[in-house]
Structure formats: C-alpha cells, structure tokens
Amino acid sequence: MQNLKLIITMAWRNLWRNRVRTSIMIAATLFAVFLAIIMRSVQEGVYERQIQNMVSYYSGFLQVQNPAFSDEKTIDNSLIFDSDLEQKITSIPEITSYSPRIESFALASSEEVSKGVMITGSDPQLEDELTGLKKRVLEGKYFTADSEELMLGKGLAKYLKVSPGDTVVFYGAGYHASTAVGKYPVAAILEFGAPQLNDNMVYIPLKASQRLFSAQEMATTVAVNLKSRKDMKEVQSELQLAIGETDNEVKNWEELMPELVNSIEGDRESGKIMLYVLYMIIGFVIYGTLLMMIQERKREFSMLVAIGMKNKMLSLTLMVECIIMTAIGAIFGSLLSIPITSWLHNSPVKLEGGAGKAYEQVGFEPVITAVTDPALISSQTWVVAIMSIVLSIYPMIKLLKMEPLEGLRG
Amino acid sequence: MKVIEIQNLHRHFQDGDQEIKAVNGVDLSFEKGEFAAIVGPSGSGKTTLLNMIGGLDQPSKGQIMVDGENMSELSPNQLIDFRLRNIGFVFQAYNLIPVLTAEENVEFTMLLQKRPAEERTARTKELLTKIGLGDRMKNRPGKLSGGQQQRVAVARALAPKPKFILADEPTANLDSKSTENLLDIMAELNQEEGVTFIFSTHDQRVIDRAKRIITLEDGKIVSDERVEG
Numbered sequence: 001m002q003n004l005k006l007i008i009t010m011a012w013r014n015l016w017r018n019r020v021r022t023s024i025m026i027a028a029t030l031f032a033v034f035l036a037i038i039m040r041s042v043q044e045g046v047y048e049r050q051i052q053n054m055v056s057y058y059s060g061f062l063q064v065q066n067p068a069f070s071d072e073k074t075i076d077n078s079l080i081f082d083s084d085l086e087q088k089i090t091s092i093p094e095i096t097s098y099s100p101r102i103e104s105f106a107l108a109s110s111e112e113v114s115k116g117v118m119i120t121g122s123d124p125q126l127e128d129e130l131t132g133l134k135k136r137v138l139e140g141k142y143f144t145a146d147s148e149e150l151m152l153g154k155g156l157a158k159y160l161k162v163s164p165g166d167t168v169v170f171y172g173a174g175y176h177a178s179t180a181v182g183k184y185p186v187a188a189i190l191e192f193g194a195p196q197l198n199d200n201m202v203y204i205p206l207k208a209s210q211r212l213f214s215a216q217e218m219a220t221t222v223a224v225n226l227k228s229r230k231d232m233k234e235v236q237s238e239l240q241l242a243i244g245e246t247d248n249e250v251k252n253w254e255e256l257m258p259e260l261v262n263s264i265e266g267d268r269e270s271g272k273i274m275l276y277v278l279y280m281i282i283g284f285v286i287y288g289t290l291l292m293m294i295q296e297r298k299r300e301f302s303m304l305v306a307i308g309m310k311n312k313m314l315s316l317t318l319m320v321e322c323i324i325m326t327a328i329g330a331i332f333g334s335l336l337s338i339p340i341t342s343w344l345h346n347s348p349v350k351l352e353g354g355a356g357k358a359y360e361q362v363g364f365e366p367v368i369t370a371v372t373d374p375a376l377i378s379s380q381t382w383v384v385a386i387m388s389i390v391l392s393i394y395p396m397i398k399l400l401k402m403e404p405l406e407g408l409r410g
Numbered sequence: 411m412k413v414i415e416i417q418n419l420h421r422h423f424q425d426g427d428q429e430i431k432a433v434n435g436v437d438l439s440f441e442k443g444e445f446a447a448i449v450g451p452s453g454s455g456k457t458t459l460l461n462m463i464g465g466l467d468q469p470s471k472g473q474i475m476v477d478g479e480n481m482s483e484l485s486p487n488q489l490i491d492f493r494l495r496n497i498g499f500v501f502q503a504y505n506l507i508p509v510l511t512a513e514e515n516v517e518f519t520m521l522l523q524k525r526p527a528e529e530r531t532a533r534t535k536e537l538l539t540k541i542g543l544g545d546r547m548k549n550r551p552g553k554l555s556g557g558q559q560q561r562v563a564v565a566r567a568l569a570p571k572p573k574f575i576l577a578d579e580p581t582a583n584l585d586s587k588s589t590e591n592l593l594d595i596m597a598e599l600n601q602e603e604g605v606t607f608i609f610s611t612h613d614q615r616v617i618d619r620a621k622r623i624i625t626l627e628d629g630k631i632v633s634d635e636r637v638e639g
Contacts, residue, residue: 306493308493
C-alpha cells in the first residue's frame with residue numbers, strides 16, 4: 001500500500017518534470033480518441049440516416065410478401081390483401097403502422113422524355129402513418145385515396161421536366177400479362193433523403209394502382225413499421241406465425257435490401273482501415289515518447305535499482321505514468337468529442353458541391369451527421385487506452401531487465 | 411568484527427582479443443566502523459572493485475562475504491534486497507530522485523524496506539538535522555546546491571541503517587568548502603552511527619581524512635595502510 005502510494009506520487013510528479021514530453025503523450029492520446037470517436041460517430045450517423053431514409057421512410061422494417069415475389073418482383077407474385085391479413089398485422093402491439101402497396105416498374109413519359117420508374121401504389125393515409133410521406137411534399141398537394149393523381153421524386157420531376165398540373169403517362173405490364181397504361185396529372189413533387197428515391201419514385205393511390213395493373217384487392221407487399229428497431233427479429237417471427245408459414249412470408253429490411261447492408265458493411269470496413277492507420281500513427285508517437293522517456297532517465301532508473309528498488313516496481317511506475325497520461329488524454333479526447341457529435345447529431349450538415357455529389361454517387365444522402373452513442377465513445381476510449389498500455393509493455397520489459405550499472409556507467 | 415570479507419576477487423573484461431583484468435586477485439576485509447579510502451590512478455580498478463562490493467557487478471572469480479553471506483550466490487532479485495538491507499550508496503553525481511523532496515529522498519529506502527511511518531519520519535528528521543538541512547527538508551534537489559544534494563545523498567544512504575556505505579568519488583563535483591563540510595558530516599556520522607564508509611577517490615582531501623588507505627594499481631592491492639590518530 002505504501003509502495004503503491006509512492007509509485008503513484010513518483011509517477012504523478014514525473015509527469016510535471018518534462019512538460020513537453022507529457023504534453024506530447026497527452027495530446028497524442030487526446031487527438032487519437034477525439035478523431036476516432038468523431039470518425040466512428042459520423043460513419044455510424046451517416047449509416048443510421050441512410051437506414052432511416054430507406055427503412056423508416058420507405059421500405060418499413062418488415063414486409064409481408066408472396067414468397068415468390070422476392071425471386072421475381074412482378075405483379076403476378078402479389079398477395080391478397082384482405083381484412084383477415086390486415087387484422088393479423090394490427091393484432092401485434094409492437095407494430096405501429098403498415099401500408100399495403102403495389103410496386104411495379106413502368107415506363108413514364110412526359111411531353112419530352114421517358115424514363116423507367118418505380119410506381120408505388122399506396123393508401124395515402126396509411127402511407128403517411130408509415131413513412132410520413134406527407135412531409136416529403138416539396139411542391140403541390142398530397143394525393144388522396146380516391147383520386148387519379150401521382151406524386152414523384154424531385155430528381156425524376158426534373159428529369160421528366162414536369163411540375164404540379166402536368167401530365168405523365170405510364171406504360172407497363174399488369175397482372176397476368178395485361179397491359180398497364182394510364183395517364184395521371186402531377187399532384188405533388190416529393191423530396192427524399194436517399195438520392196435513389198428522388199430519382200425513381202412515383203406514388204399513385206392504391207386503388208388507382210390496382211386499376212392500372214388490373215390487380216384488384218391485391219398488393220405486392222405490405223410494409224410494416226415497429227415501435228422499436230430492437231424488436232425487429234422477434235416481431236418478424238411473431239408476424240410470420242400469425243399469418244401462417246406457407247401463405248406469405250415476412251422479411252426484414254436487411255433481407256429486403258442486402259445491397260444497402262453490403263454497402264454499409266463495405267464502407268464500415270474501409271472506415272476501419274482509416275481508423276487503424278490513425279491508431280498506428282498515434283501508436284508510434286506514444287511508443288517513441290515512452291522509449292525516449294526511458295533513454296532520458298536511464299541513469300535515474302539504474303540508480304533506483306542500485307539503492308534497492310525492484311525492477312518490477314520500476315516498471316510499474318512507468319506503467320502508472322503511462323496510464324495517467326493516457327487516461328488524461330482519453331478522458332479529455334472523449335469529452336471534447338461529445339459537443340461535436342451532439343451538434344452534428346442535432347444539426348446535420350448538408351454537403352454542397354463536389355463533396356455532396358460524391359456522396360450521392362455512392363448512394364448516400366449528402367449529409368454529415370453523427371450518432372451520440374456512449375458505447376461508441378467508451379469503446380474508442382478503451383481502445384486507445386489499452387493500446388498505450390500495450391505499447392508500454394516493451395519499455396516495461398526493458399526496465400524489468402535493466403541492470404543497475406547500465407545507466408550508472410559513463 | 412568483520413563486515414566485509416573479499417577473497418581472491420577477479421573481474422576480467424574482454425576487449426576484442428585482449429583480456430582486461432580490472433580487478434586481479436584482491437583479498438581484503440573491512441571491520442565495522444571503518445572509514446576507508448580506496449585510491450589509485452584512473453583505470454586501477456577502484457570503481458570496478460566498489461561496484462562488486464556493492465553487488466552492482468558480478469566477479470569473474472572469487473567471493474565477497476558480507477556478515478557471512480556470500481553475495482555471489484544471490485539471484486539478481488535477492489541482490490536488490492540485499493543492497494536495500496545492507497548497503498548505502500553515495501554517487502559522484504548525487505543521483506537523488508529529482509521529483510522527490512530532500513525529506514522524501516531520505517525516506518525513500520526506508521519506504522522500500524516498509525519501515526513504520528513514525529520511524530521513517532523521526533529518522534529522516536534526525537539525519538537531515540544532523541547534516542544541517544533541517545530547514546530545507548521540503549526542497550527538491552533542483553533547489554539545492556551540489557554540496558547540499560550530496561549531503562542529502564549521504565543521509566539517504568544512512569537512513570536505513572546499512573552495514574556499510576560505498577561512496578564512489580563523492581567529492582568529485584564539489585568545491586573545497588562543500589567537500590570539507592561533507593567530509594566533516596561523514597566522519598561525524600561514521601563515529602555516531604558506527605557504520606563503515608568505503609570511498610573510492612582521487613581527492614587528497616578525502617585521503618587525508620581516511621583512517622585506512624588502500625592503494626590499487628592494475629587491479630591489485632599495492633598497499634593497505636591504517637592511519638593512526
């Protein structure tokens with residue numbers, strides 16, 4: 001106990017002995033922790049937003065589909081959306097909203113140009129409850145259940161050169177090879193977070209879409225949202241059980257959009273490489289400083305061993321010095337990161353110009369945001385703290401083997 | 411009563427093809443309370459001999475017994491304990507712990523010995539008063555002169571009541587006044603505490619105060635004189 005007090009006293013006072021060296025160590029740790037937290041928080045923030053854009057604002061966390069639909073996404077593989085299925089969905093308390101949809105591709109033509117688009121037929125009220133679609137109206141008015149109108153993403157509107165009041169013609173395939181042709185006025189232009197939705201999406205009322213595709217009482221999917229994302233897997237099983245194993249299947253968003261999961265995973269991995277490079281740079285700084293510290297104090301260490309201090313205690317003193325410096329750097333680094341991540345979380349920064357375009361090209365919304373996750377902050381703090389302790393092992397071994405005459409000679 | 415007994419001590423170093431015999435067959439013993447100086451020209455083997463007596467270096471041949479305990483048979487860890495219990499060191503460059511105050515430096519080895527706090531405090535106060543630094547107890551080495559630092563080093567060496575103190579050129583960095591002052595203190599403590607002092611030195615002022623002068627040349631003892639009075 002006395003020795004521990006002595007070690008801590010010596011270690012603490014040694015920190016103030018060479019302030020430049022101590023500052024370098026603390027600054028290295030502080031920046032490592034700070035940058036690591038910011039990097040990871042922004043990364044996860046962008047993914048979270050991407051998921052939210054795609055899942056909360058479009059696909060829903062779960063979807064009920066005809067089992068054949070996932071292999072061949074055609075109207076022929078629709079399901080019957082009746083009151084029985086609706087009742088089974090609404091009976092699960094964790095489900096907050098749902099929306100039956102008819103989704104199909106068609107050729108959309110305006111006066112001047114044509115483009116392949118994704119038509120989503122949905123109930124205006126249920127869709128708004130599920131995805132908050134009404135808030136996405138940038139121009140014009142939200143469609144109504146019994147109307148024969150459409151709403152489209154702003155990128156698509158720009159491409160087709162249409163605005164509210166203009167007309168768009170669809171040409172596609174309906175149920176059982178029927179021809180789907182229709183002409184709809186533009187009711188509203190929508191703005192989504194995800195660029196792929198902005199450039200491809202068209203909404204028409206569910207009833208209108210059933211008429212267009214000759215698919216009365218049918219839906220290709222029923223999108224479902226939940227109270228909590230954490231319950232997704234449990235609710236998926238519960239809903240599957242409720243609707244029966246054979247009729248229709250319930251898929252979660254990860255199964256529905258493996259490309260999104262893959263793109264996030266891929267980006268996360270490349271982010272990790274950057275993080276490892278950062279760790280390596282900081283590691284070299286910490287390691288170099290520790291070696292310098294031993295070299296500078298070789299005579300002192302030798303003297304301490306000569307007068308009776310055990311090498312083990314000497315190593316421990318160095319380790320405590322290292323822990324104190326790392327802890328100061330890590331704590332301040334994480335504290336400094338909190339206001340930045342909170343600010344980015346609460347006020348996402350929209351990227352303009354080239355940077356924004358680069359984000360859009362890889363399918364991400366050009367917005368920098370961050371998550372405020374205590375687990376992420378503490379994990380980065382621990383990683384850097386443990387890293388510096390690991391880096392102090394070799395200098396500690398050097399001290400464990402130090403002979404008293406090593407530094408006293410000359 | 412013999413504190414140290416050295417028998418047929420050798421320390422040889424290899425320098426390329428050449429073998430250097432730094433200490434070459436030394437037989438020597440020290441009694442309790444001696445105030446002895448090991449003298450000789452540079453390269454005569456004084457420091458090497460002192461390092462081996464202090465357990466900082468291992469002999470190539472021969473043995474050193476301290477109070478009947480053979481130092482050559484001790485492991486490195488046991489040697490550290492042995493030094494802590496039996497030997498005090500005074501180095502040429504003072505070598506105090508820069509982050510500790512004079513008081514804490516003196517207390518340091520007693521702390522390592524796990525002596526009770528009251529004993530440590532009393533002994534530290536007693537020694538620092540004896541060496542005339544009772545009013546500088548809270549000063550760190552950086553705030554003390556060379557002479558004062560060396561006095562603290564002597565107090566540190568004496569604090570755990572070792573069997574003997576080894577002082578390697580203790581006055582080499584001191585001016586005349588500080589040297590005289592330090593020697594007075596060491597002689598006084600030698601008398602009062604009855605602890606054996608062994609110096610290696612070139613300094614005539616130290617040699618003049620020694621009660622025993624051992625002269626080394628080429629690693630061998632060429633004379634061993636006791637001074638009366």
